[in-house]
Amino acid sequence: MTFSKLSEYFEKLEATSSRLALIDILSELFKHCSNKEIEQVVYLTQGRIAPFFSSFEIGMADKTVAQAIALAYGVTKDEVLKLYQKKGDMGLVAEQLIDRHSGECSDSRISKKTDSGQAIMTVLSVFEIMTEIAKTSGEGTVEKRITLLCQLLQKADEKSAKFIVRIPLGNLRLGIGDPTILDGLAMAKLGNKSKRKLLEGAYNRTSDLGLIAKTLFEHGIGAVEHLKVAVGKPIRSELCERLPTPEKAIEKMGTVDVQYKYDGFRVQIHLDRRPTGLNAQNLVGQDEVKMFSRNLENMTHMFPELIEATRVQVKAKTAILDTEALAYNVESEEFLPFQETTKRRRKHGIEEMAKKLPLKAFVFDILYKNGESLIDNPLEERIKILKETIREDGVLIPSKNYTVSDPKKLGLLLEDAISKGLEGVVIKRLDSLYEAGGRNFNWVKLKRHSAGELQDTIDCVILGYISGKGKRTAFGAGALLVGVYDKKKDMFVSVSKIGTGLSDEEWREIKVKSEKLKVKSKPARVCSLIEPTQWVEPKIVIEVLADEITRSPIHTAGVSVSSTGEKESGYALRFPRLVSFRTSDRRAEDATTVEELIKMYQQQGKKYRVLA
Numbered sequence: 001m002t003f004s005k006l007s008e009y010f011e012k013l014e015a016t017s018s019r020l021a022l023i024d025i026l027s028e029l030f031k032h033c034s035n036k037e038i039e040q041v042v043y044l045t046q047g048r049i050a051p052f053f054s055s056f057e058i059g060m061a062d063k064t065v066a067q068a069i070a071l072a073y074g075v076t077k078d079e080v081l082k083l084y085q086k087k088g089d090m091g092l093v094a095e096q097l098i099d100r101h102s103g104e105c106s107d108s109r110i111s112k113k114t115d116s117g118q119a120i121m122t123v124l125s126v127f128e129i130m131t132e133i134a135k136t137s138g139e140g141t142v143e144k145r146i147t148l149l150c151q152l153l154q155k156a157d158e159k160s161a162k163f164i165v166r167i168p169l170g171n172l173r174l175g176i177g178d179p180t181i182l183d184g185l186a187m188a189k190l191g192n193k194s195k196r197k198l199l200e201g202a203y204n205r206t207s208d209l210g211l212i213a214k215t216l217f218e219h220g221i222g223a224v225e226h227l228k229v230a231v232g233k234p235i236r237s238e239l240c241e242r243l244p245t246p247e248k249a250i251e252k253m254g255t256v257d258v259q260y261k262y263d264g265f266r267v268q269i270h271l272d273r274r275p276t277g278l279n280a281q282n283l284v285g286q287d288e289v290k291m292f293s294r295n296l297e298n299m300t301h302m303f304p305e306l307i308e309a310t311r312v313q314v315k316a317k318t319a320i321l322d323t324e325a326l327a328y329n330v331e332s333e334e335f336l337p338f339q340e341t342t343k344r345r346r347k348h349g350i351e352e353m354a355k356k357l358p359l360k361a362f363v364f365d366i367l368y369k370n371g372e373s374l375i376d377n378p379l380e381e382r383i384k385i386l387k388e389t390i391r392e393d394g395v396l397i398p399s400k401n402y403t404v405s406d407p408k409k410l411g412l413l414l415e416d417a418i419s420k421g422l423e424g425v426v427i428k429r430l431d432s433l434y435e436a437g438g439r440n441f442n443w444v445k446l447k448r449h450s451a452g453e454l455q456d457t458i459d460c461v462i463l464g465y466i467s468g469k470g471k472r473t474a475f476g477a478g479a480l481l482v483g484v485y486d487k488k489k490d491m492f493v494s495v496s497k498i499g500t501g502l503s504d505e506e507w508r509e510i511k512v513k514s515e516k517l518k519v520k521s522k523p524a525r526v527c528s529l530i531e532p533t534q535w536v537e538p539k540i541v542i543e544v545l546a547d548e549i550t551r552s553p554i555h556t557a558g559v560s561v562s563s564t565g566e567k568e569s570g571y572a573l574r575f576p577r578l579v580s581f582r583t584s585d586r587r588a589e590d591a592t593t594v595e596e597l598i599k600m601y602q603q604q605g606k607k608y609r610v611l612a
Ligand code: ATP
Pocket: 237, 239, 240, 259, 260, 261, 262, 263, 264, 265, 266, 294, 324, 364, 399, 426, 445, 590
C-alpha cells in the first residue's frame, strides 16, 4: 500500500464524527493491507512506530520538525513557526507549504519512480525511515533527523505530508481508541464482531495491537486466542470494584484476602535474565528489567532503585510482578502521601530525586515466573509463589496478607490502614484467577470517606471548554466540559461542567495542555448535548471529587432508551471540583466508566462505617 493511500484513509478518519463510520473506514483500510504491512499500518494508525508500551518512539520537538519543513519546502524556519502559530497544527502547515516545492530525494528507498515520474512511498518504506529517525542517536542526531524527515517530506503529496509531520510530533489527531481498532480488525478479517472478545482477550494479555493484527492476518483467530502473556509486554492491569461496607464485602465475597491499599504508582515489573530476552545485547544491568505504568507506559528509567532491587531480590530467570511503588520510611513505618511519591514521575534529575525520595515497591501479585504464565492460577497459589520468589529485606516488599471472613475483623484492618495514612484496603477472592483488564468483584476496594463527599474520586476526561468571563478570559476557559468513558460503546459521554477547584496556575496548565488538542468540531467518539466553546480531543484525564451523583437530562453519561422509546436521563456530578491531573498515569480509556458511575450512584448514601 502506498503511504498516499493510507493518508486518504487517515483523512476520512479525521473527518468523520461518527464512531460507527470510524469502524467502517478502519475495516476498509485493513482489508486493503497485505499480511506484510498490517502490523505497521496498525501502529501508524495509533500514531506510532511501535506498540504503546514501547519506549521506542520518534518524539521530535516542534522546532526540529519546523526546521525539516523549512528545508524541504524552501522557506525559513521563522515562516514555518509563524504559520504554525496561526494554524496550531504543524501538519496543516506542511500541507499548505508543500506546493512550493518539487525537489529530488536522495534516499533510494523512496526514489523509485512511477511512469508519471512521481516517487513511490510505500507504507513500509515510510515506516522504515521513521524507524531510522527514532533510532538515530549520538552526535549530530538532530541534524540527521531533520535530513531524514526533510527527505520524506520532499517526496510526499499534500495529504501524506500532513500525517508524516504529525507522527514524529506524537499527535496524529485521528482520535481512535484501541477498542475501535479491535472492532476494525474484527470486521475486516472475521466479517463481524462475534469473536471480538477473543481479540480483546489477546489485547488484555499482550497490549500489542500490531502483534494481534499480524497474528490474525497470518494465522487466523485461533492463533490470536493462543497468544500468551510474554515477559516484556505489559499485561492490562486487573482493577477493583467498589463496595460500601465491610459487611457488604463479606456478604458478597465470603472469605477474602485483605491487603493494604498503597497509594502510589502501579508498577508492573518485568524481569528477563535470558541472554536472548529483554537483555538481548547481554548488557549487564540493562534491559534486564522493564517497568510499566497502569496505562502501559514504559517507566523503567524513572526508578533505578527498583531495577536494582528486582535484579537482586527476585529469585527467578523470568518474572512479572504487580506492585505499587511509593515513598516509605521503613524505620518509622511511615507511608508518604501520594503528592510526595508523584515527584518521582519525571524525565530529568532522576538519580538525584531517587536519592532524595527513594521508593519501595509493595509486591502484591506475581503473574509470570520462569517461562510460565500464572494468570490462570488462583490468587492463593500466586501469593504462595510470590512469597517464595522475593528475597526479603530490600526495596521490594511482599505485601502483607490477611485471610478474613469476619466483617468486624475486616473493619479493624480498614481502620488500621487508615490510621497508617493509607486510603483503605483491597480485598480479593482467594480462588480468583488474574483477570487481565478486568474490573469485577474478584477485587474490591474499601476506602475511607468524608461527610458530604462521595467515597471515591471520579476520573473524568476533558471534552472541551467554555469561554470564561472576567480574569479567566486570560486563560481562555471559564469552565470545562468533562465526561466519563462508555466502555461498551468506546465513546466519551458528558457528565459535568467544572469550574471550581482550579487555581489560576491550573487553568493555565489546562490551557497549555489542551491547546494542542483543539479540534474544529465534536470528535467522533464524543457524545454530548452541550456544545462547548472549544472542543478538544478527549485525552486529558482529571481527578474530580463531587458531593453526589445525580440524574440529569442534560448530560449523556448513562443515557438509555426505555422500552417505550423514551430517552432516560443521564448522570451528572453535583458540586464537582478538581483534585488532580491524572494525565501521566491514565489514558482517556482508563477514566471512570459509565458502569462504575452508575454503581457509585446506586451505592451512595450507603457509606461505610469504620467499625470500632
Ligand atoms: P482504578 O480503580 O481505576 O485503578 P484508582 O487509581 O483510583 O482507580 P483505585 O480503584 O482506587 O485506584 O484502586 C486500585 C488501585 O490501587 C490499583 O490500580 C493499584 O494501583 C492500587 N493498589 C494499592 N494497593 C493494592 C493492592 N494491595 N492490590 C491491588 N491494587 C492495589
